[in-house]
Amino acid sequence: MKDRDRSSTDSQSGQSRRSFLRACGGVPLALATAAGPASKAAADTGREEIRRPEGSIRKISESAEEIYECKDSLGRFSGADMAFKKIPEELGAAFSRAFKENAISNVANSRIGHGVDVASPAEARAHLALDVAADTWNKIIGPYGENRDNEGLRSWLPLKVPEGMYTSPDPDPDPVDLAHKMKVIATYVGADRVGITHLNRKWVYSEKCLNSDSPEPPVTKKIVFRDVDQPAETESELIIPESVTNAIVFVTVQPRMSTEIGPATFQTMASTSAGYSWSGLTAVALAEAVRFMGYVAIPCMNETAMSVPLAIDAGLGQLGRLGYLITPWFGPHVRIAKVLTNMPLVHDSPIDFGVTEYCMECGICAVECPSGAISPDKERSYAPLKAAEPCGNPGARKWYINGKRCLKWWVESGAGCSRCTSVCPYTNLTLGSYLGDDPSPDGFWDAEFGQYGHREVIY
Amino acid sequence: MLMRIIVTAVFSGLLLVTFSDRGAARESPPEVIHFKGTTGRPMEAPGVYPRLYSGAVDFSHEEHFSTYGLTCSDCHHVDGEDLSADSSSGTGALSCVECHDQEGLVYGRAAEEMSDDELLFYRANAVHRLCIGCHERSSAEARTLVAPLACRGCHAQRSRDYTLR
Numbered sequence: 217m218k219d220r221d222r223s224s225t226d227s228q229s230g231q232s233r234r235s236f237l238r239a240c241g242g243v244p245l246a247l248a249t250a251a252g253p254a255s256k257a258a259a260d261t262g263r264e265e266i267r268r269p270e271g272s273i274r275k276i277s278e279s280a281e282e283i284y285e286c287k288d289s290l291g292r293f294s295g296a297d298m299a300f301k302k303i304p305e306e307l308g309a310a311f312s313r314a315f316k317e318n319a320i321s322n323v324a325n326s327r328i329g330h331g332v333d334v335a336s337p338a339e340a341r342a343h344l345a346l347d348v349a350a351d352t353w354n355k356i357i358g359p360y361g362e363n364r365d366n367e368g369l370r371s372w373l374p375l376k377v378p379e380g381m382y383t384s385p386d387p388d389p390d391p392v393d394l395a396h397k398m399k400v401i402a403t404y405v406g407a408d409r410v411g412i413t414h415l416n417r418k419w420v421y422s423e424k425c426l427n428s429d430s431p432e433p434p435v436t437k438k439i440v441f442r443d444v445d446q447p448a449e450t451e452s453e454l455i456i457p458e459s460v461t462n463a464i465v466f467v468t469v470q471p472r473m474s475t476e477i478g479p480a481t482f483q484t485m486a487s488t489s490a491g492y493s494w495s496g497l498t499a500v501a502l503a504e505a506v507r508f509m510g511y512v513a514i515p516c517m518n519e520t521a522m523s524v525p526l527a528i529d530a531g532l533g534q535l536g537r538l539g540y541l542i543t544p545w546f547g548p549h550v551r552i553a554k555v556l557t558n559m560p561l562v563h564d565s566p567i568d569f570g571v572t573e574y575c576m577e578c579g580i581c582a583v584e585c586p587s588g589a590i591s592p593d594k595e596r597s598y599a600p601l602k603a604a605e606p607c608g609n610p611g612a613r614k615w616y617i618n619g620k621r622c623l624k625w626w627v628e629s630g631a632g633c634s635r636c637t638s639v640c641p642y643t644n645l646t647l648g649s650y651l652g653d654d655p656s657p658d659g660f661w662d663a664e665f666g667q668y669g670h671r672e673v674i675y
Numbered sequence: 676m677l678m679r680i681i682v683t684a685v686f687s688g689l690l691l692v693t694f695s696d697r698g699a700a701r702e703s704p705p706e707v708i709h710f711k712g713t714t715g716r717p718m719e720a721p722g723v724y725p726r727l728y729s730g731a732v733d734f735s736h737e738e739h740f741s742t743y744g745l746t747c748s749d750c751h752h753v754d755g756e757d758l759s760a761d762s763s764s765g766t767g768a769l770s771c772v773e774c775h776d777q778e779g780l781v782y783g784r785a786a787e788e789m790s791d792d793e794l795l796f797y798r799a800n801a802v803h804r805l806c807i808g809c810h811e812r813s814s815a816e817a818r819t820l821v822a823p824l825a826c827r828g829c830h831a832q833r834s835r836d837y838t839l840r
């Protein structure tokens with residue numbers, strides 16, 4: 217894969233990011249590399265200096281559970297307590313309806329989001345069309361995944377693989393070889409980084425909420441582990457086989473330029489949608505490959521298990537103040553998906569590249585968050601703010617976000633927000649910045665093709 | 676009712692007004708009140724970061740009167756109201772700052788550790804509670820978000836510029 221950030225050069229050394237990576241012997245730590253054209257011109261007065269993240273990637277033995285210093289009281293989180301369920305209850309209306317009303321209002325008023333005007337409703341409509349396109353596969357697959365366990369293309373049972381295949385694994389499997397091949401296949405069908413971990417059941421949701429977008433009280437279905445050969449769903453339970461002990465976790469990078477046109481616009485929505493579409497397609501496709509090799513595969517986007525701690529366990533990054541996974545290769549500018557499986561696989565080690573310490577100092581995301589959803593406190597805590605409850609699972613030491621504030625802002629702005637992801641120094645140092653200090657949607661349609669974020673696979 | 680505006684405080688860019696009919700002069704309320712952008716109160720606990728930045732707010736008095744049908748007493752203390760603190764200004768007017776005498780916005784975990792009454796001493800907390808509380812009630816009645824709740828909904832914030840060094 218080529219470097220996306222072709223235009224980025226380091227202001228001090230003139231060294232391209234790609235050549236830096238080569239100089240580092242291929243170690244993909246881009247943290248000390250180019251900040252992109254927007255950042256390198258930033259020595260003016262009146263600007264706040266933020267220390268550049270730096271360091272090296274270190275493999276560690278601690279799991280996410282240990283990194284979070286989890287208390288015994290930490291329980292499995294319920295899909296009924298997700299912010300996407302609580303907002304409809306607080307609004308007294310479906311989240312999707314309220315959001316769409318304001319999005320349509322944006323178009324009618326020649327806006328593409330909060331405070332970002334364009335020339336005409338037709339121009340705003342074109343920007344929304346970008347998101348419609350980017351979101352199409354996500355919608356077909358089952359958007360975002362939350363509380364859509366075992367639905368549609370993310371069925372827990374094979375889609376096209378014949379029964380004779382998915383029930384007949386190799387009698388003498390090699391976990392090292394299988395892990396390598398599954399990573400290659402995942403990358404081939406869309407993943408940008410892949411890691412493999414033991415499935416810690418603490419990160420598996422306790423239940424699925426069946427009426428997530430409804431203001432009515434939650435109706436739920438338990439997610440349980442049983443001694444069965446294949447996943448199943450009954451009237452009251454979603455059943456994962458006890459044998460499913462591994463997770464193949466992967467990230468897909470979102471198009472960068474769009475998230476600069478923010479804080480919450482159709483452009484930032486499109487970037488997120490593209491990330492979801494690619495990750496969803498990849499999860500479905502990878503699951504079929506795992507099944508074809510004779511094993512159980514449960515493809516997941518955001519549903520069934522918490523993606524961030526699984527990704528940490530799989531060595532894909534660390535948790536940032538903003539509540540997202542921060543990877544060393546693409547910062548937090550990614551979407552995560554996973555396939556839960558009983559395929560025997562060798563595991564990756566978690567990594568540490570100084571994110572926790574850096575986030576304690578930085579806090580740009582908290583300052584820039586349009587809704588005040590990100591903790592401004594230096595220290596991590598073991599519980600969300602009371603105002604955020606019940607969203608956020610208490611018992612893990614981290615910076616809890618206020619998901620309800622975040623999502624209300626999405627409704628308010630009529631567009632999904634990406635401010636925290638966009639301003640994160642790890643994003644700027646890995647993916648760069650294309651649009652400078654005053655990003656405008658005007659130039660979007662005429663940008664260089666590569667700046668739209670397409671993967672540039674070397675065929 | 677006769678009203679006059681008494682500009683009572685300009686501290687840290689936060690401007691508050693109160694109304695009273697006890698003054699001699701008659702003035703109309705300004706159509707727009709400009710709240711200067713301010714850097715929120717750095718949390719006093721040592722080492723806590725960041726400071727919260729809020730851009731300027733142009734509050735439309737006129738819109739809140741004419742479009743939303745608010746009256747003075749919906750937001751302001753007025754004569755006859757039983758206030759816990761008496762005016763000491765000597766003018767007969769109540770000054771916001773006489774009661775809400777702490778600067779800045781207490782936020783995050785620090786806010787959770789204070790009581791509601793304690794938070795009201797902070798002017799920005801008092802104002803935010805007033806605005807957001809009403810916006811929340813209006814939204815609940817409309818069963819969708821009809822008034823700003825998020826910081827950026829009112830604070831026309833331009834991002835700070837950062838230099839990574």
